[in-house]
Amino acid sequence: MRGISRRALLQRTMGAGAVLGSGLWAPGVAGADDDHTKQCGVPLPIPFNRPGPFGPVHQYFPGPIDGSAWPTDTTGTHPEGRDPSTITNFDGFVGQVDLNFSGTARDTRTGVEDLFYKFHTDSRFIIGDFIASDQKRHKGAFAFL
Amino acid sequence: MGAHSYDPGTAPSFLLWTIEIPKGSVHVDVDAGEATLDLHNVCSLFDAFTVANSLNPLHPMGLVTSFMKSLRIEWSGIKRMRSFTNGSTFRGDFVETSARIELTITTPATKPPFTPAPEDGFEFEADPATTITNFAQIGHENNGSLF
Numbered sequence: 001m002r003g004i005s006r007r008a009l010l011q012r013t014m015g016a017g018a019v020l021g022s023g024l025w026a027p028g029v030a031g032a033d034d035d036h037t038k039q040c041g042v043p044l045p046i047p048f049n050r051p052g053p054f055g056p057v058h059q060y061f062p063g064p065i066d067g068s069a070w071p072t073d074t075t076g077t078h079p080e081g082r083d084p085s086t087i088t089n090f091d092g093f094v095g096q097v098d099l100n101f102s103g104t105a106r107d108t109r110t111g112v113e114d115l116f117y118k119f120h121t122d123s124r125f126i127i128g129d130f131i132a133s134d135q136k137r138h139k140g141a142f143a144f145l
Numbered sequence: 146m147g148a149h150s151y152d153p154g155t156a157p158s159f160l161l162w163t164i165e166i167p168k169g170s171v172h173v174d175v176d177a178g179e180a181t182l183d184l185h186n187v188c189s190l191f192d193a194f195t196v197a198n199s200l201n202p203l204h205p206m207g208l209v210t211s212f213m214k215s216l217r218i219e220w221s222g223i224k225r226m227r228s229f230t231n232g233s234t235f236r237g238d239f240v241e242t243s244a245r246i247e248l249t250i251t252t253p254a255t256k257p258p259f260t261p262a263p264e265d266g267f268e269f270e271a272d273p274a275t276t277i278t279n280f281a282q283i284g285h286e287n288n289g290s291l292f
Binding site for chain 2: 001002003042043044045046047049052053054055056057058059062063064065066067070071072079080081083084085086087088089090091092093094095096097098099100101102103104105106107108109110112114117119121123125126127129130131133139140141142143144145
């Protein structure tokens with residue numbers, strides 16, 4: 001969720017290069033499964049990537065799975081398909097949205113309100129089985145936010 | 146009130162903006178074209194203020210933990226069905242739908258060194274009636290070694 005279009009910004013900044021990897025990801029276990037290995041693996045990103053401002057971005061913009069042209073993905077068509085999952089080695093269900101919306105924003109110090117503060121979001125759920133970095137099969141649910 | 150951009154950060158594996166959630170947060174019925182994502186009290190999101198600042202490992206605009214009180218996204222209304230396979234690494238059966246979002250999220254007031262300058266706190270509550278669906282879909286897929 002962002003007050004500035006994630007898609008537009010990523011597309012504007014494509015071509016720059018450095019190293020991505022903030023290390024700020026909340027450490028997640030491989031999945032909420034019950035086996036004793038659940039803390040030994042993490043889900044891995046899909047191989048697809050495009051240049052981002054600080055390194056590769058492993059994500060397709062939203063659009064039809066057949067890779068056909070769609071306004072939310074100005075990077076064009078994808079003959080290999082447009083996988084909505086961010087997780088590879090995956091078998092399960094995915095839900096994806098690209099939405100614009102607005103609402104009431106408030107400055108908590110001044111109390112000033114903006115009744116039409118705008119957001120854009122590309123959000124997803126990913127739920128099912130996946131092979132994690134420990135090379136074992138896990139079950140889990142994830143959100144791309 | 147400035148820009149606000151929420152995400153959970155990028156993993157060392159390069160997995161982008163993806164966090165584990167309780168399995169009960171998701172309900173999906175592809176045949177009916179319906180699904181919900183329902184999250185509450187999520188404190189593993191950052192307000193990076195802009196996408197560029199999120200992706201920049203140095204986060205020059207700062208980085209603070211936000212609090213997502215609630216997020217609910219609803220998918221409904223089948224517009225189109227698509228099936229696709231590339232024959233080797235990805236296949237799926239999806240329905241394209243409309244969607245609706247409810248969101249309540251807060252960024253606390255900040256001060257250096259967490260942001261370059263003091264910033265007032267920010268609260269936001271979405272009006273679901275304003276939702277514009279640019280694209281929405283739900284479905285089943287297989288990729289990678291589970292193709």
